[in-house]
Amino acid sequence: MPPRANLFDFHGVSMVHYFTDNWEKIQNFKARPDDILIATYPKAGTTWASYILDLLYFSHKQPDRQTSAPIHERVPFLEIQIPCFPTGTELADSLETSPRLIKTHLPVQLVPKSFWEQNCRVVYVARNAKDNAVSYFHFDRMNHAHPEPGDWNGYLQRFIEGKMVFGSWYDHVTGWWERKQSHPNIHYMFFEDMVEDTGREINKLCSFLGTTSTADEKEQIRAMSQFDNMKKDDMANYSTVPIMDFKISPFMRKGKVGDWKNHFTVAQSEEFDEDYKKKMKNTTLQFRTEV
Template identity: 70%
Template sequence: MELSRPELFDFCGVSMIHCFTENWDKVQNFKARPDDIVIATYAKAGTTWVSQILDLLYFGKSDPGRQTSIPIYERVPFLEMSIPKFFMGAELAEKMTTVPRIIKTHFPVQFMPKSFWEENCKIIYVARNAKDNVVSFFHFDRMNMVQPEPGDWPSYLQRFQEGKVVFGSWYDHVKGWWEKKQTYANIHYMFYEDLIEDTAQEIEKICSFLNISPTQEEKGRVRREVGFDAMKKNEMTNYSTLGVFDFKISPFMRKGKVSDWKNHFTVAQKDFIKLLNQKKMTNTTLRFRTEI
């Protein structure tokens, strides 16, 4: 499929591209069900990782062939993605027969379709520290032909700091969902760094939030199958079957580490983003770790 790089534009105060706004009415009128589970993240913050965890927790025992025959982007559809004749996330989600439906989004909190709030759906939000998030996003944009051309690293970092990347400001995104958590009880806010540090413990927290009780054997299988190396090799999770990515530039699943930012940031860039973090994160109790 021939694809051309899109242009970024302002959409209701958030930098977006057309494939996430063209199906706007359909997405906003999406009919959530009370047992739907949403995985919400800023892009490149562990979305696929948590998607695979949930899919295995719910269907790993009852439908083991599902994980070896259906790619993750069909098992956990991307709600707002809209590329006609190629991938329509809302339509794919509507057709799902699984219970629960597990759906992912990169929307900032203010863009979430109202039915998810009305149905009191459970939402898992995964946040990743800004330094590692921007590095991962940069390499992702290099190889993703439906994202704008990233340019060089210094200019990309500057645009990220200004919120001029797809889905807008990382600061607004993570803070917006954090603030929503204070008034909406059905959000489980988790951190990529915690998931790296102790995957088993974070899986336990997810199970508790979702009120599910898999056996120790089942949880052990989940931990084995969601290891980074296992998922990177797995065609059903590594996105190698999706034709919009150029793996010659970079793999979809690149490193999956904390502190890779140290391999990219100059001293000046490190100091600048530190000052920006201090300014942007002043009026919030939200805190991140950039090392573990």
């Protein structure tokens, strides 16, 4: 396992070196007009959206694709650079698919400008803050590329302050939401909607992307992308990634809405809600914490 990284300020966003070491190549990345960027705050449904998009575009053209390569090779993580592995930009540059599916956790202001210049389509997935914080906490416990999370109480405080890898949840979700208002090429999805009715959200995605999947194909994709199926799938569940310690927690833990109730005390929840109202008062963006 690599040593745990330390958090530092990077252009006003908390980061670790694994996502900034390759910065020049990230910023100069050459997007193509048909690239699709899958953007999220960490632990908001990134792998789920990546998996659905991968199936939508390639399940009929390359039926063995889902079993022959892990999702992080099929949908490279643009900003990652971990020693002894190809960087995210190298993996993205070596993709031979059209479209190329590329994932990022960067806040909107740090996305390489070629994605905007080429008018690429972006699928953004957002998840309510409480569940996102819980999921991120368990992820940080098992992911050695991130700082040690400590106990839940201290962690929640840092989440509120935005001292997380990839910065503040509040800035991230609202930054992308604001950008969407002027960029029709951003499709903004909610994790809670995906849990509530995956089929409906796949239909919306197809309308946005202009794909011509049949009702049968969409139903098959809906069934394949159910959480329990993906959790068992070694090509989707990140069990092949050496920096993650599955003995501590699986990468795909519950995939539920409302698990925050098993972690937040009443006092924590009230304090969180108070702060949340202040931070979110100037946005039209709204979340559900239960479905």
